[in-house]
Amino acid sequence: MEREDYIHIINTLIGQIEEGVYIVDQDGTGLFYNKAMAAMEEIEVDDVIGKLFHKAFPGIGLNESTMYQALKKGVSTKNKKQTYTNLYGKSITTLNTTVPIKLGGRTIGAMEIAKDITHLENLSDTIQELSTKKTRKESAVAIGKPAIRRYTFEDIVGANEGFMRVVEVAKRAADNNASVFIYGETGTGKELFAQSIHYGGIRKDGPFMAQNCAALPEALLEGILFGTAKGGFTGAMDREGLFEQANGGTLLLDEISAMPYPLQSKLLRVLQEDYIRRVGGTSDIPVDVRIIATVNEPPEKLIAEGKLRKDLYYRLNVVNLVIPPLRERKDDIPLLVDKFLNKHSERFGKQVWMPTEAVIKTLSRYDYPGNIRELENIIMQSVAMAGDEHALSEKLLYMPVDIKQVGASAANWDRKGPLDDYLGNVEKEIIREVMIEESGNISRAAAVLKIKRQTLQHKLKKYGIKG
Numbered sequence: 001m002e003r004e005d006y007i008h009i010i011n012t013l014i015g016q017i018e019e020g021v022y023i024v025d026q027d028g029t030g031l032f033y034n035k036a037m038a039a040m041e042e043i044e045v046d047d048v049i050g051k052l053f054h055k056a057f058p059g060i061g062l063n064e065s066t067m068y069q070a071l072k073k074g075v076s077t078k079n080k081k082q083t084y085t086n087l088y089g090k091s092i093t094t095l096n097t098t099v100p101i102k103l104g105g106r107t108i109g110a111m112e113i114a115k116d117i118t119h120l121e122n123l124s125d126t127i128q129e130l131s132t133k134k135t136r137k138e139s140a141v142a143i144g145k146p147a148i149r150r151y152t153f154e155d156i157v158g159a160n161e162g163f164m165r166v167v168e169v170a171k172r173a174a175d176n177n178a179s180v181f182i183y184g185e186t187g188t189g190k191e192l193f194a195q196s197i198h199y200g201g202i203r204k205d206g207p208f209m210a211q212n213c214a215a216l217p218e219a220l221l222e223g224i225l226f227g228t229a230k231g232g233f234t235g236a237m238d239r240e241g242l243f244e245q246a247n248g249g250t251l252l253l254d255e256i257s258a259m260p261y262p263l264q265s266k267l268l269r270v271l272q273e274d275y276i277r278r279v280g281g282t283s284d285i286p287v288d289v290r291i292i293a294t295v296n297e298p299p300e301k302l303i304a305e306g307k308l309r310k311d312l313y314y315r316l317n318v319v320n321l322v323i324p325p326l327r328e329r330k331d332d333i334p335l336l337v338d339k340f341l342n343k344h345s346e347r348f349g350k351q352v353w354m355p356t357e358a359v360i361k362t363l364s365r366y367d368y369p370g371n372i373r374e375l376e377n378i379i380m381q382s383v384a385m386a387g388d389e390h391a392l393s394e395k396l397l398y399m400p401v402d403i404k405q406v407g408a409s410a411a412n413w414d415r416k417g418p419l420d421d422y423l424g425n426v427e428k429e430i431i432r433e434v435m436i437e438e439s440g441n442i443s444r445a446a447a448v449l450k451i452k453r454q455t456l457q458h459k460l461k462k463y464g465i466k467g
């Protein structure tokens with residue numbers, strides 16, 4: 001074979017592998033430099049081949065150059081970690097190995113192999129971060145659940161009498177250590193209440209931990225709650241459970257009815273005795289934890305179905321909060337809409353501050369199976385779609401389609417009273433909407449409504465709508 005053929009074979013080989021490869025001859029001239037290396041270092045292959053290595057990489061001093069060390073001093077460097085910022089500002093971490101290439105006692109070249117370990121590096125950073133977070137006392141991290149927000153009672157918005165009574169009970173509960181049992185459908189604000197009770201109460205300086213009990217196998221959940229002791233089972237390590245981590249604070253147990261039945265008895269025992277034993281451990285560890293438990297179906301039903309232990313329910317239900325679904329307190333809608341308009345306008349840099357009357361009516365006609373969370377999503381999406389308008393009109397309202405159509409149809413409006421008044425209201429609302437949509441421009445609004453400008457002016461005056 002010719003020399004050219006060998007070069008071709010080696011080029012093909014190193015072109016296929018994921019590691020970066022860079023080979024220089026005894027003078028330091030680049031012989032091989034593969035695409036993987038070029039991608040990591042963001043240099044063109046042609047800028048390296050045939051060039052002296054210290055000319056190709058002028059930024060690296062000879063003494064710190066592992067290539068120089070290998071070539072001139074015969075020194076090998078194995079798996080040296082290097083982190084640098086690439087042209088795009090992205091941080092790259094590589095593991096480099098540089099070795100002299102020797103033939104019969106003579107150094108005929110040097111070779112560097114580099115492996116991009118950036119995402120391995122990120123992964124270990126994440127694990128590191130999670131474990132330090134878990135040991136920080138004020139952290140609300142449960143397994144894989146960082147506390148993104150801390151709610152207080154000030155975040156709870158409402159006007160409905162029944163709802164405000166629930167808020168009052170919750171505020172009183174914040175002043176003591178009694179267990180709290182919250183029942184509310186999905187999205188009614190159970191987490192909001194639980195956090196408010198913790199952060200607004202006497203335990204606010206202690207940790208707040210949360211764990212959803214659904215979809216976890218019994219043994220895993222048990223280990224998460226009570227911790228594990230070394231030697232307890234194969235591979236077990238000494239690890240604190242959530243009870244120990246929440247010591248002096250609050251532990252929120254979400255969807256407690258999803259907790260396997262036998263574990264519910266263990267939990268009851270812990271609550272009665274105020275100490276825990278790690279899985280596989282022998283010593284009793286005293287704990288002082290306030291429990292807040294939630295369910296999203298009526299507790300009586302869950303007990304009857306054998307999903308919630310009656311004795312555990314009685315033990316937890318010292319303070320009982322039942323959060324009514326949104327469809328039973330539609331008088332809260334205007335306040336909630338205001339709150340969410342403000343929140344998301346700020347977030348998206350928009351200025352939608354006011355809902356039109358028609359929008360509030362349309363929103364009030366819907367039943368919200370997803371409760372407050374669903375209402376918030378509707379408002380958020382509407383704000384996101386908005387341009388520079390200041391009012392949330394029907395045009396912007398982003399709702400399940402059929403609801404909006406029902407909303408737009410006057411047939412569903414309150415029809416008590418004289419027909420003329422009713423029609424007048426409909427007309428007024430339609431004109432108001434169009435005026436808002438056309439930013440108060442009477443000629444354009446008249447064109448949209450297909451009526452004369454003068455007629456519109458007359459109606460605006462009649463209904464007291466400002467142009």
Ligand SMILES: Nc1ncnc2c1ncn2[C@@H]1O[C@H](COP(=O)(O)OP(=O)(O)OP(=O)(O)O)[C@@H](O)[C@H]1O
Binds near residue numbers: 193376
């Ligand atoms: N009364 C309220 N005032 C203001 N915001 C509320 C209110 N109730 C709920 N929210 C908001 O609605 C969203 C859902 O609330 P949260 O997560 O507390 O509900 P949840 O009952 O825990 O739901 P799930 O059963 O799905 O876990 C949150 O963004 C919360 O801030």
Ligand SMILES: [Mg+2]
Binds near residue numbers: 190191254
């Ligand atoms: Mg929740």
